[in-house]
Amino acid sequence: MPGSANLNVMMKAARKAGRSLAKDFREVENLQVSMKGAGDFVSRADINAEQIIKSELMNARPTYGWLAEEGGEEEGKDPTRRWIVDPLDGTTNFLHGLPHWAVSIALEHKGQIVAGVVYDAPKDELFWAEKGEGAWMNETRLRVSGRHKMIESIFATGVPFGGRSDLPKTLQDLARLMPACAGVRRWGSAALDLAYVAAGRYDGFWERRLKPWDIAAGMVIAREAGAFVEPMDAGAELLESGSIICANNAIFEKFAQVIRN
Template sequence: MNSVNPENRKEREPYVVTSKGYTAVAINAAAKAGEWIKSRQGQVKELGSKTSAQDLVTEVDKGVEQMIRRLILTHYPDHAILGEEGVEPGADNVAFALEEARKHDYLWIVDPIDGTTNFVHGFPFYCVSIALVASGELTVGVIYDPIRDEMFVAEKGKGAYMHGIPAAVSAEREPGSSLIAMGFPPDRVFAQPANMAGLQQILPQVRGIRAGGSAALHLAYVAIGRVDGYWEVGLSPWDCAAGVLLVQESGGRVTDTLGKPYDIGTRHVVASNGGIHDFLVTSLGEAKGTGFES
């Protein structure tokens, strides 16, 4: 269905990480964390919530983030780490933590389990997401899906890959033939109405919409052409940093919901193969579903 644009397809030669550098460390951390997460599915003992009853956190989330922190800091003790479980809930707290984190030359952005609600329910759609921002630029993005054993890797200027095979976004340019992903974050007051408005506007115009419950995996799916586009209002940096680089390095496009360039502080995100991007942005504007409406 989602044909791959041959112009975006690189030579199908396996990509091999040969150094002990940033990417290798991110892959190692994601793989080890993913293995442990998978082993704990169905064994959650402590279930808590953050901003609402829908915003879940488990002891597994916390343990995995500590594991990833240790693995990164073993190699790079002077680097900063911004992780979901290390920041108090709420948009203001996230914004403050991000501004502090931006002061560092090397910043790792970590989501130990993107899709915690899925993990808790045994719904097999969640992942580990790790990104590195160097001197203000997204440099490395790694997403690991432990259920499917799929490792998505992107390096700035070097492309994106799944298990070493170059990734490319789809070639679809017609909204009516496109499959779109979206999300519903836990915020029922601000984000949900905006996302619902976008859904009502876009759904009648496309082939289908999927909401799997993991922003990072949705972005990875855009990068490899499984879906043609994705949008969501109300995200945090750890939800999308790694996935954004994957999309960009696969030949896709990422902006905010107004069409402005993505920044690691962008909360309202549109990602696509490029061919249907303007359609998504325009539709969200018409629906007043950008998240920027007063």
């Protein structure tokens, strides 16, 4: 399944950063860790991974802009294109020795996400998609699940930590949703949650207050696999609002109605 030149650059960068992270993951207890804020940690491994990705992407496409979790935003000579990068989505999992984290790289063109790569290095699962070309995991074509009943469906979310102000809303979501479904999972990586919806492992996903680098790559992968992806508030701009609802087309309306109340 040959992709575009840009997609190949993205895959190479994700794999290279993933190898570096995997090496540090095996020595997680020895990592130098600093605290950025309540419940939000950054490690030396995270910063090193971003430097690897930036070097690979900007050497290949030096005119593109850049937006990343650790390195902030840089405007490129080409104002129509920028990379959106999370070098380590699932940092808390990583620092606790939980093998569920990923490298996330997206390409934005004229305000639209046109390509995305989410690399789950511990499991060597590379999720990827280009707009209009379908979604894949390694060499397997992805499609969302075919479930039509909420009571048979599993959903994923992120539960706010550290006393965040959106915790009450999420608890209300859970109170409405859990009696109507087969289960809710909280695995700690929004990028992988979206990729898992694309793969049919989850039937839907929702979360508030995410950053563009958390969801940019995953949302194009989910859409190309057949998922509906919308902002939680009608009319909002998804990457700016950071509040997302995603599900297969058969249950999206029912699911969204429960979450939007």
